[in-house]
Amino acid sequence: MDYLPLFLQVRNQNCLVVGGGDIALRKIRLLKASGAIVRVVAREICKDIRVFLADGDDQLLNKSFDEQDLDDVCLVIAATDDSVVNQQVALSAQRRHLFVNVVDDADAGNAVMPAIVDRSPVVVAFSTGGKAPVLARLLRQKLETLLPQGYGRLAALAGECRDMVKAKFSHINDRRYFWEKVLVGPAAEKALTGDLKGARKLIDQTLQSSSAQKIGEVYLVGGGPGDPDLLTFKALRLMQQSDVVLHDRLVSEDVLALCRRDADYIYVGKKRDRHARPQEEINALLVQLAKEGKRVLRLKGGDPFIFGRGGEEIETLASEGVPFQVVPGITAASGCASYAGIPLTHRDHAQSVRFVTGHLKDGSYALNWNEMLDPGQTLVFYMGLLGLPRICQELIDHGRDAQTPIALIQQGTTRNQKVFTGTLATINKIIEPEKVKAPTLIIVGSVVTLHEILNWYNNDKLLKQ
Numbered sequence: 001m002d003y004l005p006l007f008l009q010v011r012n013q014n015c016l017v018v019g020g021g022d023i024a025l026r027k028i029r030l031l032k033a034s035g036a037i038v039r040v041v042a043r044e045i046c047k048d049i050r051v052f053l054a055d056g057d058d059q060l061l062n063k064s065f066d067e068q069d070l071d072d073v074c075l076v077i078a079a080t081d082d083s084v085v086n087q088q089v090a091l092s093a094q095r096r097h098l099f100v101n102v103v104d105d106a107d108a109g110n111a112v113m114p115a116i117v118d119r120s121p122v123v124v125a126f127s128t129g130g131k132a133p134v135l136a137r138l139l140r141q142k143l144e145t146l147l148p149q150g151y152g153r154l155a156a157l158a159g160e161c162r163d164m165v166k167a168k169f170s171h172i173n174d175r176r177y178f179w180e181k182v183l184v185g186p187a188a189e190k191a192l193t194g195d196l197k198g199a200r201k202l203i204d205q206t207l208q209s210s211s212a213q214k215i216g217e218v219y220l221v222g223g224g225p226g227d228p229d230l231l232t233f234k235a236l237r238l239m240q241q242s243d244v245v246l247h248d249r250l251v252s253e254d255v256l257a258l259c260r261r262d263a264d265y266i267y268v269g270k271k272r273d274r275h276a277r278p279q280e281e282i283n284a285l286l287v288q289l290a291k292e293g294k295r296v297l298r299l300k301g302g303d304p305f306i307f308g309r310g311g312e313e314i315e316t317l318a319s320e321g322v323p324f325q326v327v328p329g330i331t332a333a334s335g336c337a338s339y340a341g342i343p344l345t346h347r348d349h350a351q352s353v354r355f356v357t358g359h360l361k362d363g364s365y366a367l368n369w370n371e372m373l374d375p376g377q378t379l380v381f382y383m384g385l386l387g388l389p390r391i392c393q394e395l396i397d398h399g400r401d402a403q404t405p406i407a408l409i410q411q412g413t414t415r416n417q418k419v420f421t422g423t424l425a426t427i428n429k430i431i432e433p434e435k436v437k438a439p440t441l442i443i444v445g446s447v448v449t450l451h452e453i454l455n456w457y458n459n460d461k462l463l464k465q
Helices: 022-033 047-052 083-095 133-146 150-168 172-183 186-192 196-209 233-239 279-291 310-319 332-339 388-397 427-434 446-454
Strands: 014-018 037-042 059-062 075-078 099-102 115-119 122-126 217-222 244-247 264-267 295-300 324-327 352-357 377-382 405-410 418-423 440-444
Touching: 014 022, 014 083, 022 037, 022 047, 022 075, 075 083, 083 099, 115 133, 115 150, 122 133, 122 150, 150 172, 150 186, 150 196, 172 186, 172 196, 186 196, 217 233, 217 279, 217 310, 233 295, 233 324, 244 279, 279 295, 279 310, 295 310, 310 324, 332 377, 332 405, 332 440, 388 427, 388 440, 405 427, 405 446, 418 427, 418 446, 440 446
Parallel strands: 014 037, 014 075, 037 059, 075 099, 217 295, 217 324, 244 264, 244 295, 352 377
Antiparallel strands: 115 122, 377 440, 405 418, 405 440
16 A cells, blocks of 8 residues: 555644645545544635635635644644645645644645545545546546435434343454344444334334354355456455455465455465465364354365365364355456466367366376367366476377467466466476466366467556567
8 A cells, every 4th residue: 555544533623734725625624524633825815715714713824835824733634736835835734743734735845635435424436646636526426326315314213222232242253243234234224214213113122132153153165266356245345354264375465455354364375285274174174163163264265165175174163163164266267367368268179178287186197188188178287387398298298289279377467467378288388487386277188278368457568479
């Protein structure tokens, strides 16, 4: 992040605005909506500002800015049309360690004014760091349509009931379960439609009938191949309500960042012959955490049921009577192939596709190579980077044409995606100088030839032979 998002309490605090025109007026309106006392300094102050501030304790000073104007203020806004004055205000404020926003020059100050969606006490604020204010405005317009005005009433009602809920539930997780149940249930619907009396009655009834939850639940969620935009809505919802996150090595940082910030994170990733935790220990940990009453997110790269050991984990959960849900993810084969412009099936090239693990449970390559020789079948190898020379040689030795096209996709669907193409005979020499690192996916078959004309994503990083 370029900026740390903060909400400042400026009610009854002095805030300085340097500037007396229309831009200054817009900032003054925001400050007054937050309860601030405004000090305006400008050689010329427009009539609209004078009328707007006529009845308060605010100060209107017809003069040039000087450092004494910064006395006793907590926030400064430079809103003149003179960049030299704005720079002077910014430097003076920062010498005093004050927050200062310079309108239309984010780099000059140390604070930016965000776009705001106001559903008080719910306030959504977001920023482009001064880089694209029009984009921020367009995003605000979208959010305005997504957040009903009733969310302010709902938040206010929840605030009224907080002390009662704390008295009922001593543990924070139990309170969280209660509120999540209420805020998506009938009480919330009544509050959103304006029936606050009915909403309060339902909250009271729910509180009286609730008891602390004794057992949690496990969410087995596919995080997809890397691009967070490929997550399902259900995956995102469960990611943001989980108390504990057990995540694999192949889960991208962008996807992981969408989980609840205050959850406990446990890394259980695996590399070839190097496991942070044995699978049996992961299975036992899922059971243990759920029986402690926690909602546990088991977050896996790709899809948990395609080379993700998801079946092994939920077998243990089922045998222990632990509730669980499974949320499919876009598997690496589908995601990476799509982002590389390589259709896995095509009427002119391949009528079937086979997913193959690059090595078996015991680390061997004892695959049924004879079933992989059909030129009309696309082969997709997971976890095959280290075994690529062996895979190519075995296919050739068993009868697959050495000129069969092959693609290796590194970090598919992410900003760092790279695609290497060649043949079974040449691919190892092509990638030899490139220091290719996992995660990678290998695609074998004539569909790879379509990459050159169908490649649409990040194609400036294309490496091909």
